[in-house]
Amino acid sequence: MKFKELAEYFEKMENTSSRLALIDILSELFKKTPKEEIEKITYLIQGRLAPFFVPLEIGMAEKTVAQAIANAYDVTREEVLKSYQRLGDMGKVAEQLNFKSQISNLKSQLTVEEVFKILTEIANTKGGGTVEKRQKLLSDLLQNLDSTSAKHLVRIPLGNTRLGIGDPTVLDALATAKLGDKSNRKLLEGAYNRTSDLGLIAKTLWEKGLSGVEKLEVRVGSPIRSELCERLPNPEKVIEKMTEVDVQYKYDGFRVQIHKDGDNIRMFSRNLEEMTHMFPELTEAAKRQIKAKSVILDTEALAYNPESEEFLPFQETTKRRRKHGIEAMAKALPLKAFVFDILYKDGKQLLDEPLSKRVEMLKEVIREDDVLIRTKNQTVKDPKELSILLEDAISKGLEGLVVKRLESPYEAGGRNFNWVKLKRHSSGELSDTIDCVVLGYIAGKGKRTAFGAGALLVGVYDSKKDEFVTVSKIGTGLTDEEWREIHKRGDAIKVEHKPARVSSSIIPSVWIKPEIVIEVLADEITRSPVHTAGKTETEPGYALRFPRLVSFRSGDKRAEDATSVLELISLYNQQGKK
Numbered sequence: 161m162k163f164k165e166l167a168e169y170f171e172k173m174e175n176t177s178s179r180l181a182l183i184d185i186l187s188e189l190f191k192k193t194p195k196e197e198i199e200k201i202t203y204l205i206q207g208r209l210a211p212f213f214v215p216l217e218i219g220m221a222e223k224t225v226a227q228a229i230a231n232a233y234d235v236t237r238e239e240v241l242k243s244y245q246r247l248g249d250m251g252k253v254a255e256q257l258n259f260k261s262q263i264s265n266l267k268s269q270l271t272v273e274e275v276f277k278i279l280t281e282i283a284n285t286k287g288g289g290t291v292e293k294r295q296k297l298l299s300d301l302l303q304n305l306d307s308t309s310a311k312h313l314v315r316i317p318l319g320n321t322r323l324g325i326g327d328p329t330v331l332d333a334l335a336t337a338k339l340g341d342k343s344n345r346k347l348l349e350g351a352y353n354r355t356s357d358l359g360l361i362a363k364t365l366w367e368k369g370l371s372g373v374e375k376l377e378v379r380v381g382s383p384i385r386s387e388l389c390e391r392l393p394n395p396e397k398v399i400e401k402m403t404e405v406d407v408q409y410k411y412d413g414f415r416v417q418i419h420k421d422g423d424n425i426r427m428f429s430r431n432l433e434e435m436t437h438m439f440p441e442l443t444e445a446a447k448r449q450i451k452a453k454s455v456i457l458d459t460e461a462l463a464y465n466p467e468s469e470e471f472l473p474f475q476e477t478t479k480r481r482r483k484h485g486i487e488a489m490a491k492a493l494p495l496k497a498f499v500f501d502i503l504y505k506d507g508k509q510l511l512d513e514p515l516s517k518r519v520e521m522l523k524e525v526i527r528e529d530d531v532l533i534r535t536k537n538q539t540v541k542d543p544k545e546l547s548i549l550l551e552d553a554i555s556k557g558l559e560g561l562v563v564k565r566l567e568s569p570y571e572a573g574g575r576n577f578n579w580v581k582l583k584r585h586s587s588g589e590l591s592d593t594i595d596c597v598v599l600g601y602i603a604g605k606g607k608r609t610a611f612g613a614g615a616l617l618v619g620v621y622d623s624k625k626d627e628f629v630t631v632s633k634i635g636t637g638l639t640d641e642e643w644r645e646i647h648k649r650g651d652a653i654k655v656e657h658k659p660a661r662v663s664s665s666i667i668p669s670v671w672i673k674p675e676i677v678i679e680v681l682a683d684e685i686t687r688s689p690v691h692t693a694g695k696t697e698t699e700p701g702y703a704l705r706f707p708r709l710v711s712f713r714s715g716d717k718r719a720e721d722a723t724s725v726l727e728l729i730s731l732y733n734q735q736g737k738k
């Protein structure tokens with residue numbers, strides 16, 4: 161396929177505000193894609209050259225890209241930056257300059273394969289003269305592409321493709337294109353939950369069909385999508401529903417999936433990002449303490465003082481999620497990883513083994529020491545005993561407990577009653593915070609206009625439809641500093657029309673790409689005709705009453721990891737029932 165043709169599909173996808181249209185366009189593109197190119201195109205539509213967990217970033221600075229554009233179209237970098245100021249999008253700058261420079265459309269003959277190869281070369285360029293080499297590679301590409309291709313190409317090294325296609329939408333489109341409809345999509349989803357690699361799934365589907373995809377197993381080095389918790393309001397309800405449970409502390413740190421293959425240790429976050437380099441002390445401990453050649457462990461990492469038995473709050477631990485000054489920070493705030501599950505050992509995936517067996521295996525696999533700490537667990541079937549354990553957890557400064565069904569398999573990517581979190585709350589309040597996605601700003605009056613926002617339009621994630629739906633407007637309670645922060649992040653991802661995966665009856669002054677996740681505490685969930693969360697043709701939606709910002713969660717959560725509509729409804733059904 162010519163890159164030009166792919167760029168035309170990018171253009172169509174960018175211009176649609178409907179998710180269904182997005183699936184149609186994407187599956188039309190996939191239908192035309194031969195097996196040699198399907199993997200590459202699957203990564204490119206997500207603005208990448210490799211799956212999300214492989215840190216192969218093209219990462220070019222705006223100024224470098226501006227210089228490449230200037231060289232390609234024979235203008236000065238200042239001119240490029242000036243139009244960038246006006247247009248706010250380097251893609252459009254390249255499109256316009258290409259148009260003016262009258263590069264003939266006929267000249268745009270590069271294939272997807274060729275462009276992909278050069279982008280990979282740019283990503284792999286290292287050492288002296290990197291900036292110049294990358295600039296040259298990019299400007300040579302631009303000289304051989306038409307204006308639409310140029311627009312979409314330059315956004316890739318800037319990490320700013322604007323297509324906003326979620327992973328579930330890609331799975332829908334792959335299924336529609338190759339299998340005719342979405343009836344077997346669940347099998348694709350299963351493979352995705354085990355491997356987190358859409359390109360691999362697409363390639364396998366094209367080459368070996370559905371049975372090949374079903375056989376895709378967990379791999380050391382590819383993160384498994386995390387299993388998550390449902391909620392129940394109190395210990396009585398837990399025992400009523402689950403009879404007998406394995407009880408563990410709920411630590412409030414980061415989810416870290418540790419992969420060991422010999423001496424090669426890698427770590428992934430819950431949102432599938434590689435974070436090995438951030439935690440050198442965990443890498444060392446994994447080498448020292450794991451008694452197996454290859455292993456995948458599920459853990460929660462946080463700062464903990466074993467002498468005083470103090471767990472540091474999330475705000476402290478989160479200082480460790482950084483790219484610079486890692487060694488110094490590792491000394492000042494060393495982390496422990498509480499290991500609560502094992503998903504793979506020496507060539508065998510363990511997802512289908514019962515939890516009780518997996519937890520037992522941990523005893524043999526983890527050598528006792530003080531960095532990787534095997535999570536204590538206990539089987540409980542009495543609600544009173546569970547209450548006492550909950551109180552104990554709270555008094556230690558923990559969030560609460562996670563209770564798990566003893567016989568349950570590890571359901572990658574699942575959130576159901578196999579795992580349930582129990583937190584403390586006083587009666588009348590919501591039992592948990594809600595993670596919302598910022599969808600837009602509503603212009604403010606007076607003091608707030610200085611920051612360009614009077615209220616934020618926020619939503620939650622409808623996982624069935626792969627859409628973001630609104631639940632609230634948040635205006636009060638944000639400090640000036642927090643407004644500045646939101647504004648700084650939001651301005652960089654402004655878009656001209658409603659993103660295709662957003663469903664809203666409120667039109668904000670400015671739409672932004674659904675990327676910023678904030679943790680919100682509200683007094684209550686109420687029904688509301690204004691908001692689209694959980695709204696149907698006959699039923700009103702759900703909304704938050706008295707919402708206030710608790711923290712920014714974009715570091716560890718993608719927009720799709722925000723609270724889902726199903727969770728919101730389950731919280732609504734639980735409130736006031738304590």
Ligand code: ATP
Nearest residue numbers: 388389408409410411412414415460500535562581
């Ligand atoms: P919250 O915002 O309350 O932390 P969440 O939305 O991040 O919750 P949940 O599914 O509600 O995720 O809770 C599961 C999270 O709790 C896991 O992702 C993990 O990071 C953390 N956790 C802490 N201790 C445990 C444990 N013993 N077992 C499983 N998960 C644990």
